Amino acid sequence: MTLTHVFYLLIFPGLLFTGVLGMLVGWVDRKVSARFQFRVGPPLLQNFNDFFKLLGKETIVTKESVAAMFLSAPFIAFGMLVLVSAMVGVALFYGAGFGGDIIVIMYLLMIYSVMVILGGSSTGNVYSSVGAGREIKLLLADELAFILVILVPIIKSGYELELGAILSAQAEQGVFIGSASGVIAFIIGILSIQAKMTLPPFDIPEAETEIVEGPFMEYSGPPLAFWKLSRLMMWVIFPFFLILILWGGFNFTGLGILWSLLKYLLIVVVMIIIKNTNPRVRIDTSLNFFWKYLTPLGFVAIILAILGV
């Protein structure tokens, strides 16, 4: 653990960069959603105001809750996302990594969901428990499709388990999204990311109108602020990860900057459009959708990737 690692983790691709960019992209989300409904939408620094306001609020721990789990879950989840953002960012911006880091990322993202489940079920609130249970079901639904998406670039790069190697393989043989299997994987990727971020139509765990934000219902003050920040950071982590494994990463020479920005904004805007044009699906509908349609499609993508298409 040298000083560079601390810099990676806390400042550039990690905490500070991802947090600030996540809040700005979260503003884009709210603004575009508002324009969809012919509203004006919040000001640019709204998410910063929300975050700092929540830091100063009182934290309430209910009598029925398991206080240690209840209070540590948001911070552990936040730490996991900082780690993922640092790993994805280092691979994207410096082309560096370590053997098997793509598997570590899969595990760390899983731990985030597990923390949502543990935090939600430790509050002693019925709605939170229902939300935690729904989070488990949604995790069951989207995890397999997400893993199949990750397998496609691994196969196409010649069974490399390192993000840097996947990136350099794309530099040699062209971006993976240019092939049939890559396109299929990308489409499944966007939909399963939508479910991983629990955005509509897959906002089943937090369903504000029926179970009032589910697992996050009993949180107040700083723990809630860190849940919100984690969810905003996902707006950076998941599109970056998708660009990294399927769309050839970023390019910072000349017009490449513009093209990189465009790639990122394209994924974000597609996700916002899906979010705003679809109502919430039921838990059985989403399981059907992922297991009956996307997972077989994922297997097709893998077979195509093995055949080299």
Next chain:
Amino acid sequence: MGWYNKRLAKSIWVFHISASPCNNCDIEILDLLTPRYDIERFGIKLVGSIRHADALLVTGILNRKVGPRVKAIYEQAPRPCFAVGVGSCPASGCCFKDSYNIPSSPKDTIPFDLFIPGCPPKPENMIEGVVKLVEVLNG
């Protein structure tokens, strides 16, 4: 506290309590969120859980039955938290003033910071009330 209050003034999350209202005030509150008035411009958001709230919008007459419930909800809110009475009912009891089921002073049920009178108040009035709250926060 000045810096923090400025952040709070720009991000007031409101929780809506219906304490046996006639529903007119509630409809006017919902109007605030619609495209015509769009109160999200000021960072004001309607939240579903009392734990996330910064301000409570109380509508209705706060009678003997619902008063203790409103008090219980108010006590569950994280501080700092403001209570805003919307409409004439929480302030004065309106036309139900002398009913048998209304306590002698309904506005003492919870410590209100602000009343927005009117039966029902117009959305413009409510925005004005919110602006006053923000001015108090900004000092």
